[in-house]
Structure formats: structure tokens, C-alpha cells
Amino acid sequence: MRLPAVTLSEDTILYLDSVSVSFDGFRAIDDLSFFVVKPELRCIIGPNGAGKTTLMDIITGRTAPDAGRVIFGQATDLTRLDEAAIANLGIGRKFQKPTVFEHHSVFENLELALSGQRGVIENLFFRLSSESHVRIEKVLMQIGLHQEVSRRAGELSHGQKQWLEIGMLLMQEPKLLLVDEPVAGMTHQETERTAELLTDLAQRHAVVVVEHDMEFVRSLKAKVTVLHQGRVLAEGAMDKVQNDPKVSEVYLGRA
Numbered sequence: 001m002r003l004p005a006v007t008l009s010e011d012t013i014l015y016l017d018s019v020s021v022s023f024d025g026f027r028a029i030d031d032l033s034f035f036v037v038k039p040e041l042r043c044i045i046g047p048n049g050a051g052k053t054t055l056m057d058i059i060t061g062r063t064a065p066d067a068g069r070v071i072f073g074q075a076t077d078l079t080r081l082d083e084a085a086i087a088n089l090g091i092g093r094k095f096q097k098p099t100v101f102e103h104h105s106v107f108e109n110l111e112l113a114l115s116g117q118r119g120v121i122e123n124l125f126f127r128l129s130s131e132s133h134v135r136i137e138k139v140l141m142q143i144g145l146h147q148e149v150s151r152r153a154g155e156l157s158h159g160q161k162q163w164l165e166i167g168m169l170l171m172q173e174p175k176l177l178l179v180d181e182p183v184a185g186m187t188h189q190e191t192e193r194t195a196e197l198l199t200d201l202a203q204r205h206a207v208v209v210v211e212h213d214m215e216f217v218r219s220l221k222a223k224v225t226v227l228h229q230g231r232v233l234a235e236g237a238m239d240k241v242q243n244d245p246k247v248s249e250v251y252l253g254r255a
Contacts, residue, residue, distance in 0.1 A: 008074055013038040013176055013206045019058060019068030020230075028054040029065065030230035038175065041202030043217045043238075044210045046227035047251045052210045055227070056178050060093050061086045072176070090175035096184055098161040102154030106145050106164055109153050110136045113168035135171065142200070143167040144193060159190030163197060176206045183216050195219045214238075226251065 008015055014036040021029045029051045036042055044052055057063035059070060061083040070078040078086055101109050114132055140146040143163040148156065153164060162182055169177060179198065183191045191213075199220060201207050211217050217224060218238045226234040226241050228250050234241045241247050 008035075008071065009037070010074075011037040013073060014059065014208075015071040016055075016058075017069050017071065019065045019070065021054060021058065021063060021065045021067075028230055029058065032068070032231060034225065034232060036176070036206050036208060038206040039202055039204055040206050041198060041220060041222040042206075042208045043220060043222050043224045044208060044227060045212070045214070045217060045224060045241075045251070046233070049229075050227040050251075051230040052227055053180070054230075056093065056180060056208075056210065059086075059178065060091060087172075090173065091178070092169035092172055092174035092176070093178040094162075094165055094169060094180060094182070096181040098158070098165045100153040100156075100161050100164050100168070103152060105150050105152055106140070106156070107136065107149045109164055110139055110167055110171050113171040139167045139170045142170065143197060157187075157190065159186045159194065162186070162190075162194065166197065166201075170201075174205065177201065177208070179207065179209045181211055181213075182209065183211070183213055191216055192219070214242075 012035055016032055016034040019029055019032045020027065032051070032055070034055075044055070046052055054063060058065050059078065061078060061081060065079060072078050072089060072091065076089065081089075101112060104112065111128060111132075114135070137146070140149060143166055145160060145163060145167065148160065153161060156164065166177075166179070182198070183194050186194065195216060198207055198209060202222070209220070209222075221238075224236065224238050224241050225232055226247050233250065234244045234247050
């Protein structure tokens, strides 16, 4: 069935329109409509099995929905594209476990992220330009690793590896960042620094964070979307959703 055309506001960067997907008879996402604007910091919370990971998989092309569409920008339907094409549009995803090149330095990791946009032949003759040096220095300052530039990534703390991976995504100049449980396993100090980093990035990007740590979510002071059984159960400021009886019943009340 062809869905009717929609008119989106100029600041809307992502719009899920009546999206559904099932796995072996289980409906993981159920007629979900959801939108994000740019710039914005959005948190997605919900119990296990609520559809949070599936939502991220649909946006990035890892999972094809059974129905609905996912509009990026004003007109691009992501459901018609593969993962590589979606990433090239400016959608970056950071998984819970950091994936950095541990035997390379912090600088080299950022350089490799930059070179990921080139082919093999181009890489053979590539020399880092002064403009690229400036970009790397800027990202190093953003992620707070400018003093660790020569350290091997494998020597970094868990939190620093998370920041480095975010930096690698930033080298691709994304328009939308999807961040999955960024503070799992972090120290209190690293958690605070991560909140500052994501809040800063949301001044220029659309940033969507999936997280279970409610204190961390509260510290972000962002709009919160609560998923339950593949649908939006509640949405708004953390205080609002925390005081919602439905949310307390299915999620927060279990903590």
C-alpha cells in the first residue's frame, strides 16, 4: 500500500512513519511513528524487548521494516537504501562496545576514519592535508583526547575508547548520531564527561541516545521517548515521563 505524502518541517531530520517489523511472529516494532529534529539531543528508554535496538537497526538499514517508511532529511526514504548508502548520507552509529583500532594511536584512528571515505588506490597516494589536520585537531579537542594523541588506543580507559569512537564518527561529518548505551562500564567522572560531550554535540547535530542509566538520562536534560512493545508509550521531559503511571508500571517502577 502506498503511504500518502507528508510535509515535514525544515528542521526535521528523521521521521519514522507507521513503521512495523516482526520476527517469527513477534512484533518488535508496531506501527511506530517518531521524529527527530536538528539540532536535538533525544534519549530513548524502555524495558528489554521494547524495540530500542530494532529501531536503531531499521534507521541504519540493518533491518528492513515490513511496513512504513523512514524519511531522512526531507525526502529520502532509508528503507530503499542499504547500510553503506545510509552511512554515506550522514548517519553514524556507535554501538555499546567500542570498536577502535587498538594497535594504532589516537591520531591514527581519527585519520583512518577520515580515510574510510576513499578507495584502495586513493589511499596508496593519500597525504593528509593541512585542512584534514585541522579537522583532526578540532575533533581531538571536542572529545577531550588532545593530550592522548600519540597513545595507542588499546592503552586508553574504557571511557576514552568510547570518546575516540565518537570522534571517529565525527570525522565523517554526520548529520545524525545514534549512540547505544554510551556510559555502560564507565566511571562516575567518565559518565559526567560523556554527558558534557553529547550535550555539546547536540548543539550542531541530531543525537539519539539509547540508555538504561536513568541518572545519566536525567543529567542530559533532553527530551525522552519511552518505548514499550514497539510503540511510543510516553514522550517529554524526564520528570514528565517518570511521573507517568503507565511508564512506572511497565518500566521505571520495576527498578
